[in-house]
Amino acid sequence: MSVALRIEGLDVWFGDGRDRVDAVKEAGFEVATGESFGLVGESGSGKSTILRAITGLARDWSGLIEVEGKRIEGARRDRAFFKTVQMVFQDPYASLHPRHTVDQVLSETLSLHKLGDVDARVVRLLDDVGLGAKFRFRYPHQLSGGQRQRVAIARALAGEPDILLLDEPTSALDVSVQAEILNLLTDLRAEHGLTYLMVSHDLPVIGHMCDRLAVMKDGRIVEVMGVEALRRGEAREDYSRDLLAASVGA
Amino acid sequence: MTLLEVENLRVKFPTRQGVFEAVRGVSFSLGKERLGIVGESGSGKSMTGRAILRLIRPPGIVEADGIRLEGRNLLDLSETAMRKVRGQKISMVMQDPKFSLNPVMRVGDQIMEAYLLHNRSSKAEARRRAIEMLEAVSIRDPERVLRAYPHEVSGGMGQRIMIAMMLIPDPQILIADEPTSALDVSVQRQVLGIMDRLVKDRGMGLIFISHDLNLVSEFCDRVLIMYAGRVVETCAADKLHEATHPYTRGLLNSLPRLDEPRRHLEVLQRDPAWAEEGGA
Numbered sequence: 248m249s250v251a252l253r254i255e256g257l258d259v260w261f262g263d264g265r266d267r268v269d270a271v272k273e274a275g276f277e278v279a280t281g282e283s284f285g286l287v288g289e290s291g292s293g294k295s296t297i298l299r300a301i302t303g304l305a306r307d308w309s310g311l312i313e314v315e316g317k318r319i320e321g322a323r324r325d326r327a328f329f330k331t332v333q334m335v336f337q338d339p340y341a342s343l344h345p346r347h348t349v350d351q352v353l354s355e356t357l358s359l360h361k362l363g364d365v366d367a368r369v370v371r372l373l374d375d376v377g378l379g380a381k382f383r384f385r386y387p388h389q390l391s392g393g394q395r396q397r398v399a400i401a402r403a404l405a406g407e408p409d410i411l412l413l414d415e416p417t418s419a420l421d422v423s424v425q426a427e428i429l430n431l432l433t434d435l436r437a438e439h440g441l442t443y444l445m446v447s448h449d450l451p452v453i454g455h456m457c458d459r460l461a462v463m464k465d466g467r468i469v470e471v472m473g474v475e476a477l478r479r480g481e482a483r484e485d486y487s488r489d490l491l492a493a494s495v496g497a
Numbered sequence: 498m499t500l501l502e503v504e505n506l507r508v509k510f511p512t513r514q515g516v517f518e519a520v521r522g523v524s525f526s527l528g529k530e531r532l533g534i535v536g537e538s539g540s541g542k543s544m545t546g547r548a549i550l551r552l553i554r555p556p557g558i559v560e561a562d563g564i565r566l567e568g569r570n571l572l573d574l575s576e577t578a579m580r581k582v583r584g585q586k587i588s589m590v591m592q593d594p595k596f597s598l599n600p601v602m603r604v605g606d607q608i609m610e611a612y613l614l615h616n617r618s619s620k621a622e623a624r625r626r627a628i629e630m631l632e633a634v635s636i637r638d639p640e641r642v643l644r645a646y647p648h649e650v651s652g653g654m655g656q657r658i659m660i661a662m663m664l665i666p667d668p669q670i671l672i673a674d675e676p677t678s679a680l681d682v683s684v685q686r687q688v689l690g691i692m693d694r695l696v697k698d699r700g701m702g703l704i705f706i707s708h709d710l711n712l713v714s715e716f717c718d719r720v721l722i723m724y725a726g727r728v729v730e731t732c733a734a735d736k737l738h739e740a741t742h743p744y745t746r747g748l749l750n751s752l753p754r755l756d757e758p759r760r761h762l763e764v765l766q767r768d769p770a771w772a773e774e775g776g777a
Contacts, residue, residue, distance in 0.1 A: 455753035
């Protein structure tokens with residue numbers, strides 16, 4: 248099986264000297280092509296920072312990040328990278344431009360990816376995420392939270408990426424809407440053969456969506472486990488066990 | 498014993514498209530118990546909590562046949578009298594400590610202010626009480642926290658400071674509006690445990706507003722489930738998983754569960770009848 252994403256000895260930090268904060272320390276894991284991998288942990292544990300380092304949003308890092316066998320350096324990413332990797336952010340209220348219509352959002356993304364046939368593609372993207380063409384000329388404020396997140400997912404899919412980085416994609420949503428979005432993500436992965444790297448603080452959500460997961464604490468990966476072990480409550484490390492207990496209320 | 502009686506509460510907002518009713522005829526009574534109010538965004542659960550304290554600003558309109566506290570209808574009170582009720586009789590903890598604490602005032606001064614506003618006493622006494630209260634919410638180094646500014650404390654600590662501040666005037670009723678939603682799961686339990694202990698020790702009534710069904714079923718005695726501004730179902734918290742209303746069932750089933758893996762989560766099919774008045 249080929250490896251979509253390999254991370255080894257990853258350190259990410261913010262600030263210099265006295266103010267330096269080491270957000271991620273010596274993190275390492277591999278995500279196979281077509282796999283769905285979860286990162287769980289409390290706020291400040293560094294899980295989102297890993298995603299931000301991969302996409303170049305966190306500039307100061309060292310270690311190895313390999314995307315589909317290609318090593319990544321620094322904070323600049325080329326167009327080929329963005330055709331391979333896309334990210335969906337937590338807050339659908341903040342991640343869409345308030346004065347751009349859904350059509351503008353998607354068309355702009357398509358032209359950035361240098362894809363032609365914009366008209367048909369926008370319609371197809373909206374269909375893919377279950378919105379339909381009637382949403383095409385709406386502004387974000389005319390959409391609900393769940394609909395906005397669907398637009399954000401459509402935008403991420405526009406360049407036909409292989410890997411989606413999902414940063415708490417449903418934590419700003421109601422549970423009934425969360426169910427819809429998670430179902431959509433499940434279907435999209437099956438249809439497009441996508442690889443997911445998903446960050447969440449919600450263990451049941453990760454358990455539902457992922458094949459394997461890494462538990463993070465204070466910037467370090469404490470444990471990598473399969474979802475079967477998670478379901479059986481078989482965590483090796485004390486910390487993961489506590490997290491599990493707190494999540495299911497046992 | 499009933500502490501608070503809410504009868505046919507309505508909250509309305511005039512809009513260009515006509516009057517929008519955020520809360521439509523909610524009635525319940527609260528004793529010395531932990532009452533949970535659950536619902537999704539827009540169900541009117543927060544509006545219910547705010548309306549009790551008359552915190553709905555114009556043009557919002559609060560109407561009710563009665564919001565009775567110790568036999569007095571809160572809706573008849575003057576704004577001055579109402580200010581005495583807030584804090585002293587009924588306190589409220591809001592969702593995010595980042596937005597509820599004054600960022601340019603030391604934590605200690607804020608807690609002491611809450612005490613001095615409702616009690617005639619010296620600053621030294623207020624300080625002593627503030628330290629006691631911070632200890633009661635399991636803050637290890639209260640002297641240091643008193644001197645700190647809100648940005649210097651973590652989210653969990655901020656929320657415990659909020660609870661300390663709300664409980665220092667010794668109210669009979671605490672309204673907690675999503676008090677732990679901004680916190681991590683592990684911290685969540687801790688804060689809830691503290692709140693639970695204080696509410697029990699002081700014989701208070703608690704209204705716990707949340708979107709988290711599991712949390713509410715674990716933490717409360719009784720639960721109201723709200724949908725579109727109405728209470729669609731009331732049940733004992735430990736029986737929440739036997740709830741019968743299709744909306745409650747739908748919410749429960751849409752949650753991913755570690756013990757029941759499945760490919761697709763159940764999607765809630767909303768029935769317009771749930772929102773209709775009189776129907777349930």
